[in-house]
Amino acid sequence: MDPRAPVDPRAPLRLDPVDGGDPFGPRVLGLFGLLRSRLLIATCGAVGALAGVTAGALELDTYVARAKLRYLPGTRQQLTDEAAVGLAIEVSLRRSETAMEEEVELLQDPLVYERTAEAVGVPFVLGAADPAERDGPGTGLAQRWLHRFQSWTLGWRGLAEPCPGGVTPAHRAAAVDLLQARTLVAPSGDTEIIDVVVRDTSPERAVRLAEELVGQMLRRHLEIYEVESDLELLRESKASAYERLTRARAAFLEYKQQCGFFDMENDLVANQELNAGSEAQLALLEQDRERLLGVVGALELELGLRGDAVDASGPSGPVNPRWLALQVDIAEVDEQLRQIDAVPTPGAFTLRRRARLVEEREQLVRTLEGTERRGAGSGLAVLEEGANQALLNAQSMLSRAKGDLEGVASQIGVARRQLAELRDQRRAMEACAVEHVRLGREVRSAETQYTALTANERELAGLAIMDEEALSNLVVFRPPVRPRFKEGPNRKKPLLVGIASGLALGLGLAVLRQLVDARVRHRETVEGQLGLPLLCAVPEVPRRTRSRRAHGVA
Amino acid sequence: MSSRKKSSPEHPFAAAPRTGIPDHAFAGAHQEQLEAVVLKVDGIWNQVAALTEGRDHARVLFTSPENGTGTTLMTAATAVALARNTRSSVLLVEAHMRKPAAATYLGTEGTPGLSDLLLGHADVESAVHGVPGVPDLHLLPGGTPRPAITGEFATPAARDLVGELSRRTRFTLFDVPPLLEYREARGLLHMVDAAVVVIRSRVSLKSQTARLADVIEGARVPILGAVLNRHESEFSFLPGQRS
Numbered sequence: 001m002d003p004r005a006p007v008d009p010r011a012p013l014r015l016d017p018v019d020g021g022d023p024f025g026p027r028v029l030g031l032f033g034l035l036r037s038r039l040l041i042a043t044c045g046a047v048g049a050l051a052g053v054t055a056g057a058l059e060l061d062t063y064v065a066r067a068k069l070r071y072l073p074g075t076r077q078q079l080t081d082e083a084a085v086g087l088a089i090e091v092s093l094r095r096s097e098t099a100m101e102e103e104v105e106l107l108q109d110p111l112v113y114e115r116t117a118e119a120v121g122v123p124f125v126l127g128a129a130d131p132a133e134r135d136g137p138g139t140g141l142a143q144r145w146l147h148r149f150q151s152w153t154l155g156w157r158g159l160a161e162p163c164p165g166g167v168t169p170a171h172r173a174a175a176v177d178l179l180q181a182r183t184l185v186a187p188s189g190d191t192e193i194i195d196v197v198v199r200d201t202s203p204e205r206a207v208r209l210a211e212e213l214v215g216q217m218l219r220r221h222l223e224i225y226e227v228e229s230d231l232e233l234l235r236e237s238k239a240s241a242y243e244r245l246t247r248a249r250a251a252f253l254e255y256k257q258q259c260g261f262f263d264m265e266n267d268l269v270a271n272q273e274l275n276a277g278s279e280a281q282l283a284l285l286e287q288d289r290e291r292l293l294g295v296v297g298a299l300e301l302e303l304g305l306r307g308d309a310v311d312a313s314g315p316s317g318p319v320n321p322r323w324l325a326l327q328v329d330i331a332e333v334d335e336q337l338r339q340i341d342a343v344p345t346p347g348a349f350t351l352r353r354r355a356r357l358v359e360e361r362e363q364l365v366r367t368l369e370g371t372e373r374r375g376a377g378s379g380l381a382v383l384e385e386g387a388n389q390a391l392l393n394a395q396s397m398l399s400r401a402k403g404d405l406e407g408v409a410s411q412i413g414v415a416r417r418q419l420a421e422l423r424d425q426r427r428a429m430e431a432c433a434v435e436h437v438r439l440g441r442e443v444r445s446a447e448t449q450y451t452a453l454t455a456n457e458r459e460l461a462g463l464a465i466m467d468e469e470a471l472s473n474l475v476v477f478r479p480p481v482r483p484r485f486k487e488g489p490n491r492k493k494p495l496l497v498g499i500a501s502g503l504a505l506g507l508g509l510a511v512l513r514q515l516v517d518a519r520v521r522h523r524e525t526v527e528g529q530l531g532l533p534l535l536c537a538v539p540e541v542p543r544r545t546r547s548r549r550a551h552g553v554a
Numbered sequence: 555m556s557s558r559k560k561s562s563p564e565h566p567f568a569a570a571p572r573t574g575i576p577d578h579a580f581a582g583a584h585q586e587q588l589e590a591v592v593l594k595v596d597g598i599w600n601q602v603a604a605l606t607e608g609r610d611h612a613r614v615l616f617t618s619p620e621n622g623t624g625t626t627l628m629t630a631a632t633a634v635a636l637a638r639n640t641r642s643s644v645l646l647v648e649a650h651m652r653k654p655a656a657a658t659y660l661g662t663e664g665t666p667g668l669s670d671l672l673l674g675h676a677d678v679e680s681a682v683h684g685v686p687g688v689p690d691l692h693l694l695p696g697g698t699p700r701p702a703i704t705g706e707f708a709t710p711a712a713r714d715l716v717g718e719l720s721r722r723t724r725f726t727l728f729d730v731p732p733l734l735e736y737r738e739a740r741g742l743l744h745m746v747d748a749a750v751v752v753i754r755s756r757v758s759l760k761s762q763t764a765r766l767a768d769v770i771e772g773a774r775v776p777i778l779g780a781v782l783n784r785h786e787s788e789f790s791f792l793p794g795q796r797s
């Protein structure tokens with residue numbers, strides 16, 4: 001290492017390796033740090049010990065009350081899967097090998113602790129016994145002082161009056177948590193015995209809590225395994241549900257009869273479909289009527305049956321029969337085209353037929369345009385003969401058209417009446433719909449309730465059958481015993497932890513202090529890090545006020 | 555060691571009769587302190603004595619990274635030990651003119667001294683004082699306290715003075731103020747053969763010490779070594795342990 005290299009005062013001390021190894025390695029660094037800061041380390045250790053002692057002193061004496069319960073599994077736990085199949089019951093069976101575990105879990109139900117806290121009082125659970133009250137003539141001085149100190153701390157720790165403003169839900173929850181933390185419920189090996197262990201700050205409190213807890217556990221067990229009363233209640237409920245269902249069904253039926261709609265939903269759908277069909281049919285009939293009115297009007301006009309008709313044999317001459325025949329032919333082609341368009345039929349045949357009719361009409365129209373409307377001059381006889389035939393044809397067509405018109409009008413009337421009836425029916429159904437739906441829901445609700453109760457009844461009945469054979473039982477094998485001696489706390493542990501923590505903190509501070517030291521302290525620093533040969537290390541020689549000192553002979 | 559009676563200061567550089575190791579006539583707290591330190595500086599004076607191998611005289615400069623490290627005490631103790639053990643003439647030059655203290659340790663007059671000599675207010679014979687009880691040791695104290703004048707040690711006159719003083723003695727030790735703070739004293743670096751760095755344990759900073767070493771080596775002056783003053787071993791609280 002170049003001794004003239006820049007020195008970082010915060011850098012850890014380094015030395016070039018010398019013969020025999022690095023004389024200033026981490027070990028020595030730690031050793032120097034420890035020695036230099038020995039007072040600091042000792043102080044931290046002492047503070048830690050004091051903290052440990054205080055923490056230990058704050059822990060109140062612990063007394064343990066023990067009780068034993070005996071659990072006897074019943075038929076429910078002993079029934080095998082094969083046997084259960086034959087019973088046709090829908091129950092979740094509990095097996096014997098897990099019955100104890102499940103029973104222990106049941107006894108640790110939070111409901112048990114809640115009831116216990118309510119029974120003994122939430123302030124009782126959250127509070128603690130005053131240690132000083134148990135001091136007697138046989139109590140040692142150190143013990144007395146300890147109890148006085150603990151008694152003094154009860155106030156500011158909130159243990160003397162845990163619920164000064166009354167019991168709140170938070171207090172209840174805290175009491176339950178505290179009871180759960182202080183209680184141990186566990187099976188005793190592979191036996192039928194369940195151990196119940198309760199800890200508290202005085203023997204009286206411990207045994208009282210244990211007694212109440214055991215009582216609540218027995219109660220909880222009976223609640224779970226007591227089936228008969230539940231079955232009776234269930235059957236009563238089921239009977240009520242059946243009555244309700246019957247009433248709902250009767251009311252619904254009566255209302256249907258009253259309304260005349262037994263299947264409201266389907267009837268409503270059918271009404272809508274018929275309504276749509278009738279309206280479509282009516283529209284077609286009205287189109288037909290308009291067409292026939294047009295045809296009748298045209299024929300009447302041509303036959304002079306209307307005011308603005310021209311005398312067929314007037315001064316302008318008779319109607320050209322050829323012209324009249326062409327009009328009739330055109331009207332017939334139009335009728336055929338209307339029929340094709342009214343019922344569209346896919347296919348080439350229909351298309352060709354329609355195209356042919358259109359072409360034929362165009363040809364007739366061209367011919368009509370080139371034909372005189374009135375006949376004149378020679379050929380009058382032929383015209384007269386033709387005119388008479390055309391008139392007959394036209395009259396025939398007119399009567400036919402009028403007949404068709406009357407038929408269509410009649411159909412229109414029927415369709416309108418039908419439509420009106422459908423609409424009346426719909427209005428009637430809408431008027432009944434609200435009540436109809438409500439009554440329908442009432443019936444379905446009653447059916448659901450009855451079905452569920454029936455299923456529960458089957459399950460409970462199955463359990464009752466099994467319980468008749470052998471009911472699962474929980475009895476007190478040994479009641480809670482008042483403890484005679486305290487079983488805790490272990491005050492050595494916090495002391496040791498405090499000392500260890502304090503020493504560790506002191507060591508850490510010592511090493512840190514050594515690492516960040518920017519000043520020259522050791523010979524090794526001079527030679528190693530600064531690279532200067534150390535000529536000598538002179539200790540501090542205090543300056544005294546003595547007058548003379550003899551120079552000693554070596 | 556035989557004792558020696560306290561005698562009056564003799565003419566500087568006059569050969570004093572060697573009658574054995576004298577009883578210590580140092581009186582006062584400073585002298586007692588000096589006496590105790592003299593016993594501890596064997597490592598220093600040995601190295602200084604070795605410098606005269608192959609040469610007639612040796613000039614060694616003592617300095618420190620900062621004030622208060624005990625440079626004057628170390629220099630004085632080394633001078634006393636050197637004079638006693640080598641029986642050679644030793645001159646201690648106190649270049650610390652602001653706060654001269656060598657005279658107090660050695661029991662001589664503090665004035666006139668170097669400051670007066672450099673200003674021409676005194677001559678060498680009056681400025682150099684014999685040290686009572688140590689015949690081979692002479693002191694050129696700081697003199698009348700005053701701030702140093704920049705460059706006064708670099709003048710030819712100063713160089714001549716130092717050369718003349720050195721020729722009269724075998725060992726010349728210079729007690730120099732901290733070179734990092736008092737840059738005017740760096741002029742002496744060019745007149746010495748070696749340097750010794752005095753470090754005060756638990757006070758002197760590593761960085762400052764390293765800088766001082768750089769300054770000295772920058773002037774091409776070899777560093778004999780370092781003295782760790784007021785050192786207390788971490789093991790000193792154990793019985794039988796010493797620093």
